[in-house]
Amino acid sequence: MIDDTDRHILHILQENARASNASIARQIGMAPSAVLERIRKLEKRGVIQGYEVKLNAKKLGLALTAFIRVGSEERVGSTQTGRNLAQLPEVQEVHHVAGPDCYLVKVHVPDNESLGQLLQRFGAIEGVSYTHTVLVLTPIKESAPLPLPEPHPAS
Amino acid sequence: MIDDTDRHILHILQENARASNASIARQIGMAPSAVLERIRKLEKRGVIQGYEVKLNAKKLGLALTAFIRVGSEERVGSTQTGRNLAQLPEVQEVHHVAGPDCYLVKVHVPDNESLGQLLQRFGAIEGVSYTHTVLVLTPIKESAPLPLPEPHPAS
DNA sequence: GTTGAAAGCGTGAAATA
DNA sequence: TATTTCACGCTTTCAAC
Numbered sequence: 001m002i003d004d005t006d007r008h009i010l011h012i013l014q015e016n017a018r019a020s021n022a023s024i025a026r027q028i029g030m031a032p033s034a035v036l037e038r039i040r041k042l043e044k045r046g047v048i049q050g051y052e053v054k055l056n057a058k059k060l061g062l063a064l065t066a067f068i069r070v071g072s073e074e075r076v077g078s079t080q081t082g083r084n085l086a087q088l089p090e091v092q093e094v095h096h097v098a099g100p101d102c103y104l105v106k107v108h109v110p111d112n113e114s115l116g117q118l119l120q121r122f123g124a125i126e127g128v129s130y131t132h133t134v135l136v137l138t139p140i141k142e143s144a145p146l147p148l149p150e151p152h153p154a155s
Numbered sequence: 156m157i158d159d160t161d162r163h164i165l166h167i168l169q170e171n172a173r174a175s176n177a178s179i180a181r182q183i184g185m186a187p188s189a190v191l192e193r194i195r196k197l198e199k200r201g202v203i204q205g206y207e208v209k210l211n212a213k214k215l216g217l218a219l220t221a222f223i224r225v226g227s228e229e230r231v232g233s234t235q236t237g238r239n240l241a242q243l244p245e246v247q248e249v250h251h252v253a254g255p256d257c258y259l260v261k262v263h264v265p266d267n268e269s270l271g272q273l274l275q276r277f278g279a280i281e282g283v284s285y286t287h288t289v290l291v292l293t294p295i296k297e298s299a300p301l302p303l304p305e306p307h308p309a310s
Numbered sequence: 311g312t313t314g315a316a317a318g319c320g321t322g323a324a325a326t327a
Numbered sequence: 328t329a330t331t332t333c334a335c336g337c338t339t340t341c342a343a344c
């Protein structure tokens with residue numbers, strides 16, 4: 001499925017997604033074109049889903065992060081309400097979850113007032129029955145790399 | 156703080172963090188060296204905090220995502236317990252939050268059994284008084300770009 | 311901000327194992 | 328199949344403006 005070479009490449013890309021193929025090639029002792037081909041295959045297979053820049057939300061005027069539990073009165077098994085929530089640009093994540101709530105939603109907004117306006121828009125979405133908002137006071141860890149098994153050194 | 160040109164660059168990088176300086180330069184009608192310099196300044200100012208690859212957790216054997224609310228009996232104002240939680244590699248996010256719980260934690264693990272073992276390690280961290288785990292059934296939206304104000308066209 | 315030039319990189323084709 | 332080598336064009340980067 002994924003071999004040690006792939007893991008090694010992914011490990012490097014998790015540290016810096018803008019690393020050049022040539023520098024990756026140097027680090028793993030391969031030709032750049034081989035690295036290119038492996039990355040392309042990982043993209044095609046959907047293991048790599050894209051490349052993102054990590055921005056400082058606060059410095060961009062988005063000082064407030066919140067998690068919102070959303071209740072919904074939709075047909076069992078439907079996720080239509082969640083997909084409607086996901087359309088809003090302030091919404092960074094929507095997860096359909098087990099338990100009494102239906103959705104857990106992560107949002108970034110400039111301030112309390114914007115959060116209030118956003119919750120009103122949540123309320124206008126069909127099926128939404130309640131929201132419970134939890135404010136983030138301090139983000140302690142964010143967007144950590146996934147714990148890939150370490151590549152085994154070839155013996 | 157951030158002008159329209161910066162916003163334009165960030166907008167492009169949010170879509171594809173591996174976009175070359177030259178292609179960004181073409182899209183915004185500037186010299187590549189000017190783009191390079193702006194990106195460097197955004198990095199130095201901490202607006203850009205890094206470049207990440209978005210991986211498919213399921214295809215890497217991490218089939219289970221969960222959010223865990225963690226209660227802690229530490230001194231008011233301390234976040235030591237949160238920083239200890241953040242050390243674990245399975246933990247992708249730790250937020251110190253308002254409300255009855257102290258922390259909200261996001262984790263990726265291979266399966267139920269690994270989740271159980273992880274929760275045991277949570278319990279071994281000093282101060283942790285309880286955990287409430289919510290399993291993700293379907294991730295509907297993840298790692299969406301931040302809603303930057305659209306750049307105003309120069310008039 | 312721009313340009314220009316040198317060094318480095320991306321990428322496909324062909325060769326190799 | 329997966330990889331290296333090679334060659335071309337493009338990109339990065341810095342210095343000078």
